[in-house]
Structure formats: structure tokens, C-alpha cells
Amino acid sequence: MHVIATAGHVDHGKSTLVRALTGMEPDRLEEERRRGLTIELGHAWTALPSGERIAFVDVPGHERFLGTMLAGVGPVPVVMFVVAADEGWMPQSEEHLVALETLGVRLGLLVVTRADLAEPGPAVLEARARLARGGLGQAEALVVSGRTGEGLAELRAALDRLVSGLPAPDAEAPVRLWIDRVFSVRGSGTVVTGTLPEGRVSTGDELEIDGEPVRIRAIESLKEPVDSATGVARVALNLRGRLTPERGRALVTAGAWTSTDLVDVRIHAAPGFDGPLPRRLTAHIGSAAITCDVRPLGVLVARLRLGRRVPLHLGDLLLLRDPGGHRAPRVLAGARVLDPRPPGLVRRGAARARADQLAAAALDAPSLLRVHRLLRGEQLLAMGCELPGPPVEGDWYADPAHWSSLGERLAEAVRRHGDDHPLEPGMPLEAARHELELPDRRLVTALIHPPLKTVGGRIVSGPSGGLPATVAGAVRRLAAELSERPFLAPEAGHLTALGLGPRELAAAVRAGALLRVADGIVLLPGADARAAAVLAALPQPFTVSQAKIALSTSRRVAVPLLEHLDRRGFTERVDDYHRICRVGGS
Structure with missing residues (x-):
């Protein structure tokens, strides 16, 4: 299916033309038919000679209903622009074309109707010239009469040619269906209609409206029940959910859109408008019309504060309109979304810096x-x-320059922490996360590369394990003394003389540079496993005295070392005097 909006000023001519093409009445309201004035969106459809089905969204032409017109053309990328032969190009024709041009609509047909009432040539020439300036210069022009049927066969063939060249929508794209009509059906409940531009909706799907889940109970497309529909399509969805939908809201795939009321945009003025934007405007997207406050950031960029949240993507186009008041409403500009979740502007000069960023912004990650x-x-x-x-860690993505800078800042933070806390064995991971203002501790871990490493939840640098140079030097001196007799732990006074007081010992033990066997008894890391290997060579079971001799140490060290080995599972007591050595250990 393909969906085309019918635009232009001449309401009765458009409705008559759609009626003649489809055999359906697009004007649903009795007042519309009585006055010959389109007030609400009309819908009709037909099959083309090729068999392709095409649906029309007939929009109002009168200036008082410009908001409704925009709700109809917003989700539709193709237009059938209708001009009356007996009236020619009208101010409302201009207003519609300005809106279409600003929305970026570049595909369509020019149809000069009511050819039975006036010579169509002048209207064709004038309209073609104006459409060419509005970006629709490639639109084929046709002359018809909805009343007599003149030119309708040629129009159907032209519609076939037009839709055959349209790009195929992505059936796997996330759904965003702007609601243009809501009503209730007895026994079924709430039904919404809209144009599905791409993606797929199926019976049983769960979507969201303003963050609230709704489920699709049933689907109709062109009055026919279907199990699923893919864009582009006109659909009616029977919904079940707590939220009462309304026109201007959107049904979306959960998690696939950014719900936002603050956006940074690039402005492009509508034809004929060259003044500064008013500070309060109406923003249109899809079928939504939302009051917004405009904060200029630079010559062509601005920040919009929307009156409510809407689901947006990077690159979406909003149309900015003066809501009117004592004047007729005017389309003033288009606003291309450059950032749907912009950063705050709190520092002096932040707006100017942000304008520079946006001026160079592309529509990509x-x-x-x-x-x-x-x-x-x-x-x-x-x-x-x-x-x-690929992400830098988990599902996190980073700007390459910022990620490189974070690595440099981490190394500096670890060095500075070591200077400020010389007896701590490195910088805690959580402290590093706060220092770098990172949202996830995993990002800190991903930044750690040699000479940085993690030991016991802390970041250390270099072979000293993060110990200050004085402590690392004292540990090296102790290691040299223990090289000959590795199990003869020095007494407290000698440790102090080496430069290993209580605080220095604690730091070395935390860093894994020393093994604390008991209070006042420290050995080199791995000494317990080596002692167990020596004791395993003794006749089993053995006594404390036998262990002391085998380990070439004192009873002061042997007793607490054996108790440590018991706790580690290297040895096991068999009575008050004897132990046996077990294989392995914990």
C-alpha cells in the first residue's frame, strides 16, 4: 500500500476528486458536506491499474484548519497538490506549499481540477512554476474534472508511475505511529487510526503511548481485518490499556525512541520568512502540535522546550508555526533535531560553546x-x-578523544592519590570512578592498562604494587635478609629499624608485599606454602620442636606459623603435641 496526502486550497475540488477516484466520501462530517469545506482529515482508498493499493489522506484547505492539515501531511512523504482551474493559485495554496517545502516533501503530483469550469492552462503554468521553486519541480502535472471524469484515467496512470518509484520502507524499523483519529467501538473499545510509515504492527504486539504500555487486540487496514501490517499503510488499531489515547500522541516500540521535551535543532527558515523567531511557537511533528519555547543559541541553531514529551530520533524534522492570535497562522521554519537529549547550559558562555558544537554537528553517533x-x-x-x-566496555560507547583523555587522567589520579596517601596500597576503584565522574565502575576497570593494575579492589602502579618508594625499599631490604633463613621473622625492633613500623607493615601487607602470619610476625609472600613443603618431608606426625629445627627458625615464629598453616589447611593437629602435613591447602 502507498499513502498520499491531498493538499491545496480548494476543499470542494479536492473532495470531489478523491470521491471520483475512489468512489468513497472523504468528508465524514455532515457540516463538511453541507458547506463544501473540509474540516477534519478525510480518508479514502482505491486500487490502481497495476493492482497497487493507494490511500488518500484528504487535508483541510482553509487557513483556520492549518494545524489539522499539518496533522495529515506530517507522517506522509508524498503529496497530490490540487489547484482549481477557476481559482488558480490562492494564498492558502501558498501556505500549504510552504508547509510541504519546510517538511521536505519532494515527491508528488500537481493536479489542476475543475477543468470543466475554466481553461486550466494558466493555472497549470502558475502552479508548476511555484511548485518548482518549492522543491516539487519534478511533479507531473495533470488536468482533470472530478465532476465529468475528464483526465481521471490519466491521473490513475500517473499515480501508478509515482508510487512505483517510491523507496521501499524498512519493515524492521521501530514503530512510531502518530495517531490522527480516536473513537470507540461498542464491544471492542478504543480504536486509533494513523499512517504507519515503516515498521510492522501485529496483533498481540505491545507498544507504548507516553511510556504507558498498550496491546494491539485487532488490526484493520482499509476496513479489512489483518493479522499484521507493514509500512507504508493506513491502519486502525483496537487497543487495550489504561491510557486514553488522543490525536497527536504516538504509538511506539518500547525503548526505540527518546522521549523528550528538550531538543537542540538546526533552523531553516520557511520561504518568505526572514525575521527572528518568536520566543513561543507551535511545533508540529507527525499529527502532534505542541507549544514550545525557543531559545536561540546561534544564527541557525536553537534549543526548543516542548510543552510535553514526544518520541524523537536524531534527524527528525519539526515544523515551527506562529499559532496566530489576531493574525493568520504562518509556517515560519523547519527545525532538524541535532540532539534529542541535549546537555544542560549552566556555565557562563555555555550557550555560545554549544552553538559552535551544533554548527559542526552531523546526524550520527x-x-x-x-x-x-x-x-x-x-x-x-x-x-x-x-x-x-565495538563498545569500550559492556554496552558503553565513548568518544575516542575523551576515552584517551580518561586514561591519562586515571594515571595522574593514581599518582596523585599515592602522593597524598603514601601508606595506602593504591587508589580504590570507587574513588577513581568519582574522580573521573564515570557512571559505571566497569569503565574504570576498562581504562586500566600497564603499568596500572588492580590489586584487591585498588589501582596500583608499577612493580612496587603501589607502595611508596620508602616502604618498597624497606620490603626489599627485609627480603634480602630473609633470603638465607626465609622462616626467621625479625622482631618488631628490627622491623622498625628497617623502616617498617606498624603503618608501613599494614600498607605492605595490604599490597601483598608481605605475609602477616600473626601480630608481629611477617614473612615474604608464599612463605607458608614453602614451609608446608619442608614439613611434608618430615616423618609424620611431627612436633613443634621438629618443625622449628626443619624450618631453621625460633619457637617465637614456629608456633604462630604452625597455627597459620592449620588455618590454611596445610597442616592438621592429631593430638596436643603432634601434627601431620596435608597435601595441598586452601
Whole structure:
């Protein structure tokens, strides 16, 4: 299926033309038919000569219903622009074209209708010239009469040619269906309608409206029940959920869109508008019309504060309109979303710096990462980006320059922490996370590369294990003394003379540079396993005296060392005087 919006000023001509093409009445309201004035969105459909099905969204032409017109054309990328031969190009024709041009609609047909009432040539020439300036210069022009049927066969053939060249939508894209009508059906409940531009909806699917889950109970497309529908399609969805939907809300795939009320945008003025934007405007996207406050950041960039949250992607286009008041409403500008979750502007000069960033911004993940520095993959996808290669850790992505800078800052933070806390065995991981203002401790771990390493939940640098040079030197001197008799632990006075007082010993033990056997008894790391190997060679069982001799140590050391070996499972007491050595240990 393909969906085309019918735009232009001449309401009765458009409705008559759609009626003649489809055999359906697009004007649902009695007042519309009585006055010949389209007030609400109309819908009709037909099959083309090729067999392709096409649906029309007939939008109001009168200036008072410009908001409704935008709700109809917003989700539709193709237009059938209708001009009356007896009226020609009208101010409302201009307003519609400005809106379409600002929305970036570049595909369509020009149809000059009511050819039975006036010579169509002048209207065709004028309209073609204006559409060419509005970006629709390739639109084929046709002359028809909805009343007499003149030119309808040629129009159907032209519609076939138009839709055959349309790009195929992505059936796997996330769903965003802007609701343009809501009603209730007895026995079924709430039904919403809208144009599905891409993606797929199926019976039983769970979607969201404003963060609230809703489930699709049933689907109709062109009044026919279906199990699923893929874009582009006109669909009616029977929903079940607690939220009461309304026009201007969107049904979306959960987690696939960024729900936001603050966006940074690039402004492009609508044709004919060259003044500064008012500070309060109406922003249109899809079928939504939302009051917004405008904060200019630079010449062509601004920050919009929307009156409510809407689901957006990077690159989405909002149309900014003066809501009117004593004047007729005017389309003033288009606003291309450059960042759907922009950073705060709190420091002096932040707005100017942000304007410079946005001026160079591209519609991709690297551009967003240059601003946000770190983002999860799910955040990038919800912002409408493809993931930029492998993550730096888990599902975290980083701006390369920022990631490199973090590595340098971490090394400096570890060095500075060592200077400020000389007896601590390195910098705690959590302290490093706070220092670098990182949202996840795993990111700290991912930044650790030689000569940095982690020991016991702390980051240390170099072979000293993070010990100050004086403590590391004292440990080396102790190791040299223990090289001859590794189990003869020195007494406290000698340790102090070596430079290993209580605080220095504690730091060395925490860093794994020394093994604390008991209070006042320290040996080199691994000494307990080596002692067990010596004791395993003794006749079993053995006494404390036998162990003392075998280990070439004193009773002061042998007793607590054997108790340590018992706790580690290297040895086991068999009575008050004897032990046996066990294989292994804990």
C-alpha cells in the first residue's frame, strides 16, 4: 500500500476528486458536506491499474484548519497538490506549499481540477512554476474534472508511475505511529487510526503511548481485518490499556525512541520568512502540535522546550508555526533535531560553546558522542543512531578523544592519590570512578592498562604494587635478609629499624608485599606454602620442636606459623603435641 496526502486550497475540488477516484466520501462530517469545506482529515482508498493499493489522506484547505492539515501531511512523504482551474493559485495554496517545502516533501503530483469550469492552462503554468521553486519541480502535472471524469484515467496512470518509484520502507524499523483519529467501538473499545510509515504492527504486539504500555487486540487496514501490517499503510488499531489515547500522541516500540521535551535543532527558515523567531511557537511533528519555547543559541541553531514529551530520533524534522492570535497562522521554519537529549547550559558562555558544537554537528553517533562523551548502546539506538563499532566496555560507547583523555587522567589520579596517601596500597576503584565522574565502575576497570593494575579492589602502579618508594625499599631490604633463613621473622625492633613500623607493615601487607602470619610476625609472600613443603618431608606426625629445627627458625615464629598453616589447611593437629602435613591447602 502507498499513502498520499491531498493538499491545496480548494476543499470542494479536492473532495470531489478523491470521491471520483475512489468512489468513497472523504468528508465524514455532515457540516463538511453541507458547506463544501473540509474540516477534519478525510480518508479514502482505491486500487490502481497495476493492482497497487493507494490511500488518500484528504487535508483541510482553509487557513483556520492549518494545524489539522499539518496533522495529515506530517507522517506522509508524498503529496497530490490540487489547484482549481477557476481559482488558480490562492494564498492558502501558498501556505500549504510552504508547509510541504519546510517538511521536505519532494515527491508528488500537481493536479489542476475543475477543468470543466475554466481553461486550466494558466493555472497549470502558475502552479508548476511555484511548485518548482518549492522543491516539487519534478511533479507531473495533470488536468482533470472530478465532476465529468475528464483526465481521471490519466491521473490513475500517473499515480501508478509515482508510487512505483517510491523507496521501499524498512519493515524492521521501530514503530512510531502518530495517531490522527480516536473513537470507540461498542464491544471492542478504543480504536486509533494513523499512517504507519515503516515498521510492522501485529496483533498481540505491545507498544507504548507516553511510556504507558498498550496491546494491539485487532488490526484493520482499509476496513479489512489483518493479522499484521507493514509500512507504508493506513491502519486502525483496537487497543487495550489504561491510557486514553488522543490525536497527536504516538504509538511506539518500547525503548526505540527518546522521549523528550528538550531538543537542540538546526533552523531553516520557511520561504518568505526572514525575521527572528518568536520566543513561543507551535511545533508540529507527525499529527502532534505542541507549544514550545525557543531559545536561540546561534544564527541557525536553537534549543526548543516542548510543552510535553514526544518520541524523537536524531534527524527528525519539526515544523515551527506562529499559532496566530489576531493574525493568520504562518509556517515560519523547519527545525532538524541535532540532539534529542541535549546537555544542560549552566556555565557562563555555555550557550555560545554549544552553538559552535551544533554548527559542526552531523546526524550520527560520533557527533553525539563528542558532546555526551559516554552513552550506552541502548541510548544511541533510542536516539536513532547506528552503533559505531565495538563498545569500550559492556554496552558503553565513548568518544575516542575523551576515552584517551580518561586514561591519562586515571594515571595522574593514581599518582596523585599515592602522593597524598603514601601508606595506602593504591587508589580504590570507587574513588577513581568519582574522580573521573564515570557512571559505571566497569569503565574504570576498562581504562586500566600497564603499568596500572588492580590489586584487591585498588589501582596500583608499577612493580612496587603501589607502595611508596620508602616502604618498597624497606620490603626489599627485609627480603634480602630473609633470603638465607626465609622462616626467621625479625622482631618488631628490627622491623622498625628497617623502616617498617606498624603503618608501613599494614600498607605492605595490604599490597601483598608481605605475609602477616600473626601480630608481629611477617614473612615474604608464599612463605607458608614453602614451609608446608619442608614439613611434608618430615616423618609424620611431627612436633613443634621438629618443625622449628626443619624450618631453621625460633619457637617465637614456629608456633604462630604452625597455627597459620592449620588455618590454611596445610597442616592438621592429631593430638596436643603432634601434627601431620596435608597435601595441598586452601
